[in-house]
Every structure is written in structure tokens, then in C-alpha cells.
Amino acid sequence: MKRPVLKVSIGWIFAIFCTLSLAQQDFPMKPLRMVVPYPPGASTDSLGRIVSQKISASMGQPVVVDNKGGASGNIGSDYVAKSPADGYTLMVGTDATHTANMYLTAAPTFHPIKDFTALTQAVANPIVLVVHPGIPAKNLSELIAFGKQRPDQLSYGSSGTGSPHHLAGELLKQFTGMPFVHVAYKGGAPAVSDLMGGQIPMVFASLITVLPHIKSGKLKAIGFTQTTRYPGLPQVPTFSETLPGFEMNSWLGFFAPAKLPPAVTKRLHAELVKALRDPDITAKLDTMGLGVVANTSEEFSEQVRKEFEQRGKLIQQAGIKPE
Structure with missing residues (x-):
């Protein structure tokens, strides 16, 4: 009597797996949301809108820019951190939201590394x-x-x-x-x-x-x-x-919630990089003083991790207290 039950259970698992795989292959099947954790008019907003328009045309789905400003970018970042990891919610993050802010906030509600998938550093913000x-x-x-x-x-x-x-x-x-x-x-x-x-x-x-x-x-x-x-x-x-070893980077990049499926991560990364490397977009960003980087997800993830640790040490040494 147990074997039929086992067969049915395996069948259900196989069906669910196939459905999820098909959904990832067909991604995206509905509009995407691009969260900008700062008010309209900021460099993050400009980048988000420029790239959203490009990937919308490429992916065949609307990409809605959603400004969720406040708390130095923490409100919008928290929203994305707690969103489903299905690829339909992205954000424009910065070296502030994903490295320094956690050390400057008395009661952080998200972790800038553990709660996100780093997709690509979009631009250097010198x-x-x-x-x-x-x-x-x-x-x-x-x-x-x-x-x-x-x-x-x-x-x-x-x-x-x-x-x-x-x-x-x-x-x-x-x-x-x-x-x-x-x-x-x-x-x-x-x-x-x-x-x-x-x-x-x-x-x-x-x-x-x-x-x-x-x-x-x-x-x-x-x-x-x-x-x-x-x-x-x-x-x-x-x-x-003049001072060998001196380095303080600032950047804007794209993130999604943690545990994003590999196939969706790969697709989003490809679309974002293709948009950033479009000659018209690169030229437009350059006139704003933003240099396109468009690195790999792995490179960006390691960069965020490294700078997260560096900023923490510097903030502690400078005696800057969280608020």
C-alpha cells in the first residue's frame, strides 16, 4: 500500500520541479519592479530609469520604477530584501545601502550581503x-x-x-x-x-x-x-x-533578493550588462560623470563583501556612532 503513495509523491515533486524550471525558462512572464531607494532626481533614479527602459524593450515586459526613498536608502532596501526571490523585484543599490549603512543604523532590518543577490556593478560614481x-x-x-x-x-x-x-x-x-x-x-x-x-x-x-x-x-x-x-x-x-594604498570607491549597482534562482540571475545579469554596454547609454551616463563597469555577478559580490568589511573598520576607527 505504501508504494503507490511513494510513486504519487515522486510524481508531484517531479511536476512541481518541471513547473518551476519552465517558469524560470520563460522568465519574465509579468512586469518587473525596479526599486530606487532614493527620491526622484538622484543619480540612482536616473540610472534606474535609463536602464529600465532598455531592458523593458529587450525582455518584452514593462519595468516599473518605484521610488521608495527614506532613511538613507534603508526603506527601499528593506522592501527588496523582503520581496520574493523570483526576479520580478530589483533595486538600484549603492555603496551606502550595501556597505556603510548597516554600521550607521542602530537597529538594521536587513543584512546588505546575506539578504541580496548582487547582479552587477552598473557604474563607478567617482x-x-x-x-x-x-x-x-x-x-x-x-x-x-x-x-x-x-x-x-x-x-x-x-x-x-x-x-x-x-x-x-x-x-x-x-x-x-x-x-x-x-x-x-x-x-x-x-x-x-x-x-x-x-x-x-x-x-x-x-x-x-x-x-x-x-x-x-x-x-x-x-x-x-x-x-x-x-x-x-x-x-x-x-x-x-601621492598616497599609495589610498582607495575610497563609490558606485551604483543592481541587486535582487537573496536566493535568486541561477537561471533568473543569469538572465537578469545578461540583460542589465547588455543595456549598460549599449553605446548610447554608456555615452549618456558618461556625460553625467558615471563610468560604466558592468562586471560579473561574482566580481560584484566579492567587491561588496570586501568594501562592507573595510567601511565597517573605518567607521569604527573614526568613532562614528549609529543613529
Whole structure:
């Protein structure tokens, strides 16, 4: 009497397996949701909309951009972390949402590595140190020398406490021993506005925020915190050229909930990379100061893991407390 039951059970398991496999092969069969954990108008929003439009046409399904801003990106990230792992919910994540935020939040509701599938780093979002034209320094060495002569005059602005811009300043303090004073702003734009008005001597900012002012000569670019020069400003060196080992990256990338089926992960990665490498999209992002990366899921996952650990140590050493 037991054997027929066993046969039926195996049959049901086989049927379910086939159904799931077929569903993955036919993916997608309904509209997708692209969560942007920041308000409209941010670089994450621009990237999400540009890429969503492209993969929608390629995959034959609408891709709805859903802005879920708030709590420094944590609200939207938490939503995606708790969504079904079926490939229909994606997000534009950043080095803030997936490396630093967990250390800056008193009661985190998700884990940036365990609760997500890293699909691909979309773009590098270069951080550049810009100074007021009145600062008599053309490069990092001259700025350090100037700071040693006037240690009370070199405060720096950032987009907020715990942001990659703030952490870049803290890393510079560690490398040089200089007593740079941090001034936190509610976003990069107000920091740059005060810099241009002479209220603050220098600011660590995303290139996308200051590129027009650098090109017009209203601000001086001292250096980039990533290890490679930005092709659009080849004359501006990296910090690592003066301070070997200095590196502070900022990026935007695509994530899905954890435990995404391999076939769905492969399809989504292929579609996202194809969209990012489209010449028109690459050119559009480049004019914004965002350099396309489009690496593998494995490379991106390892990068997130590595930087998650690095940011945690830096935040602890800087004495930045969670809120």
C-alpha cells in the first residue's frame, strides 16, 4: 500500500520541479519592479530609469520604477530584501545601502550581503576632492603642505555623516595625520553651494555633482579617491598616486533578493550588462560623470563583501556612532 503513495509523491515533486524550471525558462512572464531607494532626481533614479527602459524593450515586459526613498536608502532596501526571490523585484543599490549603512543604523532590518543577490556593478560614481579657487593648491601634495601651515583652515564638507564622501575625508586624515574638520551637509548640493560661496574651503563630492563647475573653472579638482583616473578629466590625478594604498570607491549597482534562482540571475545579469554596454547609454551616463563597469555577478559580490568589511573598520576607527 505504501508504494503507490511513494510513486504519487515522486510524481508531484517531479511536476512541481518541471513547473518551476519552465517558469524560470520563460522568465519574465509579468512586469518587473525596479526599486530606487532614493527620491526622484538622484543619480540612482536616473540610472534606474535609463536602464529600465532598455531592458523593458529587450525582455518584452514593462519595468516599473518605484521610488521608495527614506532613511538613507534603508526603506527601499528593506522592501527588496523582503520581496520574493523570483526576479520580478530589483533595486538600484549603492555603496551606502550595501556597505556603510548597516554600521550607521542602530537597529538594521536587513543584512546588505546575506539578504541580496548582487547582479552587477552598473557604474563607478567617482568621488573627487574639490577646493575653492582661493586655495593656493593645485594637487594633493600642495594641499597637504598648505594644511600643515594652516591646520585650522582646512575643514571639509560632505553629503552627510557616514557618506562615502565623509569616509574619504576620514581616510585622508588617517593617511596624513592632518586634523581636517568634517562639516556634514544634508546632501552634496548644499555643500558645493557653500564651497562656491567661500563658506568652506573644500568638499569631497560625487563627480556628477561638481563636473560642470570643474569644467568652468569655478572649482579646482585636487584628486580622485578611486585608484584609476577618470577618462573625462585625465589631468586630475588619483590620491593613490601621492598616497599609495589610498582607495575610497563609490558606485551604483543592481541587486535582487537573496536566493535568486541561477537561471533568473543569469538572465537578469545578461540583460542589465547588455543595456549598460549599449553605446548610447554608456555615452549618456558618461556625460553625467558615471563610468560604466558592468562586471560579473561574482566580481560584484566579492567587491561588496570586501568594501562592507573595510567601511565597517573605518567607521569604527573614526568613532562614528549609529543613529
